[in-house]
Amino acid sequence: MTVLMRSRAIWVAVLLAVVAAALPWWISGYLLGVLTVAFYFGVFAMSWDLLFGFAGEVNFGPTFLIGLGAYTAAIIDARWGLPIPVCVVAGGLVALVGGLLLAVPALRLRGPYFGLVTLVAVLLLQNAIVIFAGITGGEIGMMVPDVMSVDASHNYWIALAFLVVCAILLFGLSRSAIGLILQASGQDAIGAQALGFDVTRHKLVAFCISALFSGVAGAMLVFYQGTASVSTVVDLSVGVQIIIAAVLGGRRTILGAVLGSIFLIVAGEFLRPLGQLNTFVVAAVALAALLFFPDGLLGNLLRVKERS
Amino acid sequence: MNDAPLLSVRGLTKRFGGLVAVKNIGFDIRPGEILGLIGPNGSGKSTVMKLIMGIERPNAGSVKVDGVEMAGWAPHRIARAGVGIVFQHSRPLHRQTVLEHIKLALLPDSLVKLAAEPHVHQRAREIAERVGLAAVMHRHPATLPFADLRRMEMAKAIARDPKVVLVDEPFAGLTVEESAAFSELIRGFRAEGRAVLLVDHNVKSLSALADRVLAMYLGEYVAEGTAEEVMRNETVRRVYLGGKLELHQRDRAAANAKQPILEVADVRVLYDKACALDGVGLQVREGEFVSVVGLNGAGKTTLFNAVSGLVPYKGTIRFNGQDLRGMSGAAIARSGLVQCPETRELFGDMTVRENLDLGGYHVADSVRAQQLAWLFKLFPILESRQSQTARTLSGGEQQMLAIARALMTQPKLLILDEPTLGLAPVILEQLSKALDALQKSTPITVLLGEQNVRFALPHADRVYVLEHARIVWEGSAPRFEQEMGRAFLEAAPPRDSNGMPTGEAGVKVR
Numbered sequence: 001m002t003v004l005m006r007s008r009a010i011w012v013a014v015l016l017a018v019v020a021a022a023l024p025w026w027i028s029g030y031l032l033g034v035l036t037v038a039f040y041f042g043v044f045a046m047s048w049d050l051l052f053g054f055a056g057e058v059n060f061g062p063t064f065l066i067g068l069g070a071y072t073a074a075i076i077d078a079r080w081g082l083p084i085p086v087c088v089v090a091g092g093l094v095a096l097v098g099g100l101l102l103a104v105p106a107l108r109l110r111g112p113y114f115g116l117v118t119l120v121a122v123l124l125l126q127n128a129i130v131i132f133a134g135i136t137g138g139e140i141g142m143m144v145p146d147v148m149s150v151d152a153s154h155n156y157w158i159a160l161a162f163l164v165v166c167a168i169l170l171f172g173l174s175r176s177a178i179g180l181i182l183q184a185s186g187q188d189a190i191g192a193q194a195l196g197f198d199v200t201r202h203k204l205v206a207f208c209i210s211a212l213f214s215g216v217a218g219a220m221l222v223f224y225q226g227t228a229s230v231s232t233v234v235d236l237s238v239g240v241q242i243i244i245a246a247v248l249g250g251r252r253t254i255l256g257a258v259l260g261s262i263f264l265i266v267a268g269e270f271l272r273p274l275g276q277l278n279t280f281v282v283a284a285v286a287l288a289a290l291l292f293f294p295d296g297l298l299g300n301l302l303r304v305k306e307r308s
Numbered sequence: 309m310n311d312a313p314l315l316s317v318r319g320l321t322k323r324f325g326g327l328v329a330v331k332n333i334g335f336d337i338r339p340g341e342i343l344g345l346i347g348p349n350g351s352g353k354s355t356v357m358k359l360i361m362g363i364e365r366p367n368a369g370s371v372k373v374d375g376v377e378m379a380g381w382a383p384h385r386i387a388r389a390g391v392g393i394v395f396q397h398s399r400p401l402h403r404q405t406v407l408e409h410i411k412l413a414l415l416p417d418s419l420v421k422l423a424a425e426p427h428v429h430q431r432a433r434e435i436a437e438r439v440g441l442a443a444v445m446h447r448h449p450a451t452l453p454f455a456d457l458r459r460m461e462m463a464k465a466i467a468r469d470p471k472v473v474l475v476d477e478p479f480a481g482l483t484v485e486e487s488a489a490f491s492e493l494i495r496g497f498r499a500e501g502r503a504v505l506l507v508d509h510n511v512k513s514l515s516a517l518a519d520r521v522l523a524m525y526l527g528e529y530v531a532e533g534t535a536e537e538v539m540r541n542e543t544v545r546r547v548y549l550g551g552k553l554e555l556h557q558r559d560r561a562a563a564n565a566k567q568p569i570l571e572v573a574d575v576r577v578l579y580d581k582a583c584a585l586d587g588v589g590l591q592v593r594e595g596e597f598v599s600v601v602g603l604n605g606a607g608k609t610t611l612f613n614a615v616s617g618l619v620p621y622k623g624t625i626r627f628n629g630q631d632l633r634g635m636s637g638a639a640i641a642r643s644g645l646v647q648c649p650e651t652r653e654l655f656g657d658m659t660v661r662e663n664l665d666l667g668g669y670h671v672a673d674s675v676r677a678q679q680l681a682w683l684f685k686l687f688p689i690l691e692s693r694q695s696q697t698a699r700t701l702s703g704g705e706q707q708m709l710a711i712a713r714a715l716m717t718q719p720k721l722l723i724l725d726e727p728t729l730g731l732a733p734v735i736l737e738q739l740s741k742a743l744d745a746l747q748k749s750t751p752i753t754v755l756l757g758e759q760n761v762r763f764a765l766p767h768a769d770r771v772y773v774l775e776h777a778r779i780v781w782e783g784s785a786p787r788f789e790q791e792m793g794r795a796f797l798e799a800a801p802p803r804d805s806n807g808m809p810t811g812e813a814g815v816k817v818r
Contacts, residue, residue: 176422177415180404184412188399190363193383194392195468197417205419252403302403 038265045257053252056186061118067234069215095215141229250296314503320369344518392470400449413467575623602774608757644720656699667716704735
C-alpha cells in the first residue's frame, strides 16, 4: 500500500514537472520571471527542510549560506570575469566552507543556541558586505557582467531543470539510509546514539549539504537577476520567507518546500496591487497556515496516511 | 565455560552538583547472566544505566565491556562496542513503519552508504517476527498499542546484536500476558549468552527472571545476592518498608464534621496508550491530613497533576465546592490549591529569599512579612541561607524551600508530592518534625503522596493506597498497619486478567 502511495506521489511530481516545462508556451514572460525566482526559492527551502525537518536543527540564517554563495560568485565574475559555471561552483564551495566553519562550533551548543548562532551569522555577513563596499557594492548591491540568458523562457527552463535536479538529489537523500539516520538523530538524539550513530557527525553533514545547495542556488539566482544585493539574498526577511515557505509546504517532506515557495512568491506577486498590504496579507495567510496546519500542505496528506 | 564477565563495573560515581547520585557502585555480569538492579525512586539505579551507556559521564569509576574500558566514551561508541539499551519509553519516528524502525537499527554508522544492504530487509523481518511484531510490521507507530511500541524498542536493541543489554523497567505498563512474553524475550537474551542488566524498583517483578539482584538506596550499594536473599536483607526491608511505625493520632471527630474541601470522583487519565489513573475517587476534608501511598509508578503524581489542572482527565474534581474542569493551572493555584511538585521546580539561580518572595507575590506586603517570619520559625535553616542561591542548597534544604515557597501563597490545600524523594533518613526526620509543627500551628489541609510509608503515616488522618492506577484501600493509619502492613509493599503487582493495561502506568518520559 505504501509503495503504491509513494509511486503515485512520484507520478504526480513527474506530471507537475512536465506541465511546468510546457508553461513557456502558455504564459507571459512576466509570469515566467516570477516562477523562475520561485524555483530558486524552492531550492533554498528544500535545503532548509533537510536541516530542520530531518536533522532537527533550526537554521535561522539560511541567507548566510545563500549570501555567501551569491556574493562569492558575483565577486569572482566581476573581478576576474571567469565563466558562469566556475563562479557558481565556487559560490557553492565557499558556502560549504562557511557553513562548516559556522556549524562545527555551533552544533556543540544545545537547544536554541544553534539557531541564535545562525541568526547572528546573517547579521555578521550583512555588516561585512556593507563595510567592504569597495568590493561588494555595499548596500546598493553589485552588478555582474554576465547573465545566464536574456530570454525569459531560457532562464525559466534553466531554473526548472536546476530545481528538478536538486529535488531528485535532496528527496533521494531524504529517503536513503542517511535520511533515516538523520531523522532519528533529529527526533531522538539519545536514542540514535544508543543505536551507535554519531549524531553530531550526521548533523554536520546535513548542514554541509544544505550549505552546498543553498550556495549554488544563491549563485544561480545572481546570474539570473544580474545583480547581487543584500535585500535579495542576505536580508533576514528573505530568510524568514524561506522558512515560512518550507514550513507551509510541510516539514520533513522536501518536496513540500517547493510548493510552499511557489505559493509564497506567486501570491506575493499577485497581491502586488495591494501595495503595502501585500506583504501583510501573505504573512497573515502564512501565519494562519502555521497555526492551524502546522504540518503544512504535504505534511497533512502524509498524516492521513500515517493514521490509516 | 567462559567465566570472564562481559560487563564489569567498578567504583562508579556520579555527582550532580552537590548531590551524589551514584556512589562507588560495582558489579559484574557474565555471559548468559541476568542481573537485576533495584532501588526505590531516586536511588540512582537509572543513573547507573545511563553511565554504562555513556548518556551521562561518570565522575569516577570504570566500566569495562569484554575487558575494554569505556567509562567516559560517547554513547554511539559504547553502542558500537556492543552495549544495547531498551528504553522504557520510545520516541518513534512518525512517518516510518515498524519495519523501517528496525532497519534503522540495522544500518551501519556510515555517511556513504545511501542504500541499505539487501540482507537488512530479511533480517529486519526476522527480528520483527521474533519479538511478535510480524502482524504489524508495516504499520506506523501512531496506530500501535503501548506494548507493541515496547516490542519495537526491544527489536531495535536486538538488531544491534549487543553483548550487553540494558533494559529499563522491563514490565512498566504491561499486562500479565505481555509481561510473560517480555520475560521470554529476556530469557532469550540469556540463552544467547548476552549479559543482561534489568533496572526496576520492585524486587518481586524481577525475582523470577534475575539470576542475581543488586539493591541500591540513595546512590549506594545496599545488598547483593539472589532475589530471596536480597528480600530478606535487613537494610532492604527497612528501605522499602520503613522501620517501626509511630503514629500520632489526632482527634478524628472534629475533622469528620468538616466539609470536604477536595472531591475527586471517577478520574481517568491516559498517557498516550498507558492508563495512568483508572476511576480514582477520594475526598479531603477541611483541616485534614490525607496521605496517598503507593509505589513509584502507581499514579500519585498523575493524580496530583490532574487535580492541579496540569494534565487532561475524565471525571470530576471539585475544590471548595467549585468544579475545576476548564480552569487553568494558574487559576487553580490562585484559588488556594497549591502543589509542591516531586521535582521541586525551584528557581535555581535565585536566592532562597527571592524564591520565597516569588511564592508570596500575590499576598499583601504585611502578610508576606508575617508569613516569612512564621516559615523561618518552621524551617530555621532557611533563614540562615536566605542569600544563597537555591541551586547550592542540599537536597533536604531544597525540599524545605519548596514546601516553604508553596506555603507563602497561603494555600487552603497543600499538595506534597514525594517530599522524601532522594533524601537521607536524618533529613526525613527534620522534615517530619516540620510537618508536625505545621499541623499544630495552622488549620491547613494537606494531601501527601509518598512511597515511604514510614514518612506518610505518622501525620495522616486518613490513608489511601494507590496501586496500578487504582485506589485499592482507604482507612486510618492504625488500620493501615494492621490490614495492609508488609503485604502492601511485598505484594506482586496484581495484573488485570482481562488484558487491560493496568501496569505501572506512572510512566515517565525520558
